[in-house]
Amino acid sequence: xxxEILNIENLFVEYSNIRGKVKxxxxxxxxxxxxxxxALIGESGSGKTTLGTAxxxxxxxxxxxxxxxxxxxxxxNEYDISKFNEKDLRQFRWKEIAMVFQSxxxxxxxxxxxxxxxxxxxxxxxxxNRSFVRERAISLLRYVQxxxxxxxxxxxxxxxxxxxxxxxxxxxxxxxxxxxxxDEPTTALDILTQRNIIELLRIIKADMGLSxxxxxxxxxxxxxxxxRVAVMYAGAIVELGSVEDIFYRPxxxxxxxxxxxxxxxxxxxxxxxxxxxxPPDLINLSPxxxxxxxxxxxxxxxxxxxxTLVEVGPDHFVACIRHKxxxxxx
Amino acid sequence: MEDRAIIQLDHVSKSFTVRSGIxxxxxxxxxxxxxxxxxxxxxxxxxxxxxxxxxxxxxxxIVGLIRPTSGRILFEGKDIWSMHNEEFKNYRKAVQIIHQxxxxxxxxxxxxxxxxxxxxxxxxxxxxxxxxxxKVLELLDRVDLTPPRDFIYKYPHQLSGGxxxxxxxxxxxxxxxxxxxxxxAVSMLDVSIRLSIIELLRRLKEEMxxxxxxxxxxxxxAKYFGWEGRIAVMYLGRIVEIGPxxxxxENPLHPYTKALLMAIPEADPQVTRNKxxxxxxxxxxxxxxxxxxxxxxxxxxxxxxxxxxxxEVPDMYEPEKNHYVSCFLFKGK
Numbered sequence: 001x002x003x004e005i006l007n008i009e010n011l012f013v014e015y016s017n018i019r020g021k022v023k024x025x026x027x028x029x030x031x032x033x034x035x036x037x038x039a040l041i042g043e044s045g046s047g048k049t050t051l052g053t054a055x056x057x058x059x060x061x062x063x064x065x066x067x068x069x070x071x072x073x074x075x076x077n078e079y080d081i082s083k084f085n086e087k088d089l090r091q092f093r094w095k096e097i098a099m100v101f102q103s104x105x106x107x108x109x110x111x112x113x114x115x116x117x118x119x120x121x122x123x124x125x126x127x128x129n130r131s132f133v134r135e136r137a138i139s140l141l142r143y144v145q146x147x148x149x150x151x152x153x154x155x156x157x158x159x160x161x162x163x164x165x166x167x168x169x170x171x172x173x174x175x176x177x178x179x180x181x182x183d184e185p186t187t188a189l190d191i192l193t194q195r196n197i198i199e200l201l202r203i204i205k206a207d208m209g210l211s212x213x214x215x216x217x218x219x220x221x222x223x224x225x226x227x228r229v230a231v232m233y234a235g236a237i238v239e240l241g242s243v244e245d246i247f248y249r250p251x252x253x254x255x256x257x258x259x260x261x262x263x264x265x266x267x268x269x270x271x272x273x274x275x276x277x278x279p280p281d282l283i284n285l286s287p288x289x290x291x292x293x294x295x296x297x298x299x300x301x302x303x304x305x306x307x308t309l310v311e312v313g314p315d316h317f318v319a320c321i322r323h324k325x326x327x328x329x330x
Numbered sequence: 331m332e333d334r335a336i337i338q339l340d341h342v343s344k345s346f347t348v349r350s351g352i353x354x355x356x357x358x359x360x361x362x363x364x365x366x367x368x369x370x371x372x373x374x375x376x377x378x379x380x381x382x383x384x385x386x387x388x389x390x391x392i393v394g395l396i397r398p399t400s401g402r403i404l405f406e407g408k409d410i411w412s413m414h415n416e417e418f419k420n421y422r423k424a425v426q427i428i429h430q431x432x433x434x435x436x437x438x439x440x441x442x443x444x445x446x447x448x449x450x451x452x453x454x455x456x457x458x459x460x461x462x463x464x465k466v467l468e469l470l471d472r473v474d475l476t477p478p479r480d481f482i483y484k485y486p487h488q489l490s491g492g493x494x495x496x497x498x499x500x501x502x503x504x505x506x507x508x509x510x511x512x513x514x515a516v517s518m519l520d521v522s523i524r525l526s527i528i529e530l531l532r533r534l535k536e537e538m539x540x541x542x543x544x545x546x547x548x549x550x551x552a553k554y555f556g557w558e559g560r561i562a563v564m565y566l567g568r569i570v571e572i573g574p575x576x577x578x579x580e581n582p583l584h585p586y587t588k589a590l591l592m593a594i595p596e597a598d599p600q601v602t603r604n605k606x607x608x609x610x611x612x613x614x615x616x617x618x619x620x621x622x623x624x625x626x627x628x629x630x631x632x633x634x635x636x637x638x639x640x641x642e643v644p645d646m647y648e649p650e651k652n653h654y655v656s657c658f659l660f661k662g663k
Contacts, residue, residue: 266591
């Protein structure tokens with residue numbers, strides 16, 4: 001059995017705003033195994049980014065963990081991240097789990113050179129040895145295929161989108177984390193740059209053996225890199241399985257719909273299909289399956305209770321009472 | 331083809347002047363360089379390229395939102411910038427644009443009714459409120475915002491992204507256009523919504539016989555929407571390849587098109603993990619302020635011919651029928 005490094009147990013995350021409480025993550029149970037790539041897939045508002053930022057406790061100020069545990073297993077010990085105070089978190093973030101945020105430009109301070117940002121990050125984690133940090137930064141920048149001497153003395157705006165993304169990835173590796181969370185790492189990059197980032201992430205994975213969580217609305221990123229995929233809808237995981245199960249044997253109507261909604265370029269034609277309607281309002285959620293208003297497989301029982309994940313195959317879980325009727329038809 | 335063309339671009343260039351830094355001088359940035367293109371009546375032309383390649387500028391030039399630095403843009407054979415007022419007004423009615431971002435393209439303080447009726451009043455298509463209301467309801471029905479009475483008095487913030495984009499599409503239809511430029515019309519929308527908007531555009535094309543310029547960075551969407559039309563691939567302000575969609579996808583000729591198709595991540599693990607990406611000579615895209623001489627792809631192209639590709643801009647060659655490529659590898663073929 002592969003060892004688990006992270007165990008999210010019955011996690012609920014909410015945001016309060018003027019209209020009420022936004023139930024962004026609702027009862028998520030998820031394990032991350034050592035050395036695996038897990039993709040969190042879903043549309044905007046599905047809770048995938050909230051889940052990712054909750055793991056390293058960087059939720060915006062209106063957000064909070066309402067219930068549940070995030071258990072990190074490292075160095076032979078177990079820690080519940082959800083109970084950490086600021087001091088614990090400073091010891092923990094970037095050393096154990098690092099995150100690369102969406103939108104590479106906004107993650108930088110525009111008036112600081114790359115070197116100053118790297119050194120600030122190191123200092124914030126108690127590493128004050130300038131020459132040590134510089135040496136490590138240079139080797140990491142070279143590792144992500146950048147010209148270190150040039151990049152380290154540049155301001156963020158002097159770098160292209162792909163270069164900035166590579167700098168952020170290098171910075172996330174500064175303190176040798178065991179888990180790397182990447183939020184939309186290829187979104188908004190050009191195709192040729194996307195390919196380069198994907199190849200880079202493959203190399204990092206092979207060299208360092210860390211566990212990665214990819215957060216993306218883009219199915220192709222999961223198809224490229226994931227070992228396992230969790231599909232989120234309205235704050236809950238509706239399907240979880242190996243990348244082959246999710247893409248070739250989906251058992252949730254939403255997963256099936258997503259996969260059938262995306263055309264491919266080089267894979268020949270396949271029948272496409274669009275999901276009617278739009279995602280629910282996370283403040284006033286109706287009982288029952290949250291996808292049922294858009295689902296062509298809906299029966300009256302779907303509107304009563306929200307289905308929970310059941311195992312339909314080896315390590316393949318689906319939250320749908322009609323999963324036996326779902327044929328992928330591919 | 332020529333006489334059936336609805337839009338023609340005749341050696342069009344567009345430059346912007348930019349200042350570099352606080353004390354820097356003015357610099358010339360050529361966004362579109364010597365672009366010639368003819369779009370036939372009823373055709374779907376997909377303009378594909380990466381960010382900064384000039385595809386949005388091309389769209390804006392075609393709908394007359396900006397003026398070319400040199401060259402002519404012809405609508406039904408007439409140069410739009412030497413039209414007299416009445417002709418120009420008719421051209422503006424006939425050619426519409428759908429913008430990328432339905433969150434910023436609709437005025438947030440106007441209700442759907444006002445957004446859709448304003449052009450109707452301005453062009454004298456309706457005379458009073460009841461006529462306008464009837465026409466707006468018809469438009470909403472046409473873009474599947476049904477029942478239309480539920481939507482007509484809503485504000486944009488009360489609508490989802492997909493619904494907003496439908497309103498933006500309805501607005502482009504208010505004046506019965508002949509030609510629609512859809513600039514990344516689905517890129518901002520969620521995956522599950524995109525396809526229904528594409529289907530709507532396709533249906534409108536059939537029903538109203540509109541000609542489409544479909545601008546996208548997404549080759550898969552271009553393939554899906556424009557299978558019966560043509561694809562033009564743009565790189566740094568120039569069209570490097572143009573041809574029937576199935577040919578460009580199945581038999582790409584330009585090294586840049588090939589590199590794109592070999593690199594593009596796809597939503598199919600087996601297909602995408604078996605891709606063998608082309609090894610480019612450089613990852614960096616040249617700056618528009620400092621374009622390389624010759625073919626603009628030459629500093630990255632693994633097939634470049636020294637002394638040729640870095641000196642002259644290649645002509646458009648036609649190695650197979652109606653499939654054109656601007657690359658010296660095809661000279662004389």
